[in-house]
Amino acid sequence: RRLTDAEADGDERAVEAALRPKRLDEVVGQARVRDQLGLVLEAARRRERAPDHVLLSGPPGLGKTTLAMIIAAEMSTPLRLTSGPAITHAGDLAAILSGLNDGDVLFVDEIHRMSRPAEEMLYMAMEDFRVDVIIGKGPGATAIPLEIPPFTLVGATTRAGLLPGPLRDRFGFTAHLEFYEPADLDLIVHRSAGLLGVELTPEGSAEIASRSRGTPRIANRLLRRVRDYAQVRAGGVVTLPVAQAALDMFEVDESGLDRLDRAVLDVLCRRFGGGPVGASTLAVAVGEERETVEEVAEPFLVRQGMLARTPRGRVATPAAWLHLGLSVPSAPAA
Ligand code: ADP
Numbered sequence: 001r002r003l004t005d006a007e008a009d010g011d012e013r014a015v016e017a018a019l020r021p022k023r024l025d026e027v028v029g030q031a032r033v034r035d036q037l038g039l040v041l042e043a044a045r046r047r048e049r050a051p052d053h054v055l056l057s058g059p060p061g062l063g064k065t066t067l068a069m070i071i072a073a074e075m076s077t078p079l080r081l082t083s084g085p086a087i088t089h090a091g092d093l094a095a096i097l098s099g100l101n102d103g104d105v106l107f108v109d110e111i112h113r114m115s116r117p118a119e120e121m122l123y124m125a126m127e128d129f130r131v132d133v134i135i136g137k138g139p140g141a142t143a144i145p146l147e148i149p150p151f152t153l154v155g156a157t158t159r160a161g162l163l164p165g166p167l168r169d170r171f172g173f174t175a176h177l178e179f180y181e182p183a184d185l186d187l188i189v190h191r192s193a194g195l196l197g198v199e200l201t202p203e204g205s206a207e208i209a210s211r212s213r214g215t216p217r218i219a220n221r222l223l224r225r226v227r228d229y230a231q232v233r234a235g236g237v238v239t240l241p242v243a244q245a246a247l248d249m250f251e252v253d254e255s256g257l258d259r260l261d262r263a264v265l266d267v268l269c270r271r272f273g274g275g276p277v278g279a280s281t282l283a284v285a286v287g288e289e290r291e292t293v294e295e296v297a298e299p300f301l302v303r304q305g306m307l308a309r310t311p312r313g314r315v316a317t318p319a320a321w322l323h324l325g326l327s328v329p330s331a332p333a334a
Pocket of ligand 1: 026059156
């Protein structure tokens with residue numbers, strides 16, 4: 001769908017899709033991953049073979065889906081998309097695998113959430129391009145071997161550590177995506193603004209970039225909210241004061257912390273005296289899923305130097321207390 005149609009419908013997912021870089025050389029930042037992946041793909045093209053399986057890990061919104069699509073585009077092959085939670089039975093996976101054509105790229109998002117039997121079937125498919133489909137139950141069950149054409153599996157996970165070792169080991173190339181630097185986010189905001197036809201000053205763009213939690217998806221989303229604000233409350237141009245006012249309104253603070261990030265720090269410092277607190281207790285206290293707290297809020301807070309994950313639990317650092325405008329306790333728990 002065209003970007004303008006998606007925008008007119010207010011379809012945020014379609015807008016997000018339209019803002020995705022289509023080729024490796026359009027990808028901003030992640031220089032190391034881009035170089036390594038570029039090499040892997042170039043080598044595969046020269047050998048005229050499907051590239052090795054690729055595992056992409058990192059917090060949501062950093063570009064895992066985008067890279068999977070780029071891998072398929074760079075290899076000029078179709079991309080098949082599915083996700084771990086969608087594969088509840090080994091049979092679901094067998095159906096997907098048997099429908100693949102030679103050289104296809106199969107993207108499995110949230111691969112760590114696949115069921116155990118499906119996972120075991122996947123090991124075999126990745127290694128031998130073959131699966132055993134079990135027909136029947138109990139002593140009468142028979143395994144029917146099924147050949148699978150050579151394909152490239154691209155798995156995405158928020159944390160590679162959540163994957164069982166045998167699965168992790170079967171990926172020939174693993175890339176860990178890091179949070180983006182403000183300068184890279186600035187480039188992404190400029191690129192998206194160009195595509196969306198938003199006029200913005202360098203200071204306006206830098207402000208959005210610095211409050212985007214190191215995350216391109218958030219940069220794009222904040223840009224659209226700031227653009228709304230600029231159109232409704234200001235002259236349409238995203239300047240520094242317009243960006244500041246809009247981001248304050250949407251409760252994104254100067255360091256890029258959103259409501260959940262602040263809630264985590266708040267509970268940690270005010271309710272638990274700075275910790276240590278177990279991950280589940282913390283999640284219950286902020287009223288969120290443990291996974292969301294662990295995969296979304298914590299990685300960013302750790303990177304901001306505000307939270308430490310210790311064997312005894314989560315601990316607030318002095319920076320956390322200061323961020324909340326509280327004085328650091330004389331014997332900080334950290
Ligand atoms: P993930 O799969 O890791 O959750 P996505 O690949 O869906 O993240 O990326 C989210 C959005 O961020 C996409 O719409 C894309 O436009 C943008 N994006 C991600 N990475 C980059 C990048 N390196 N350069 C430019 N835009 C990016």
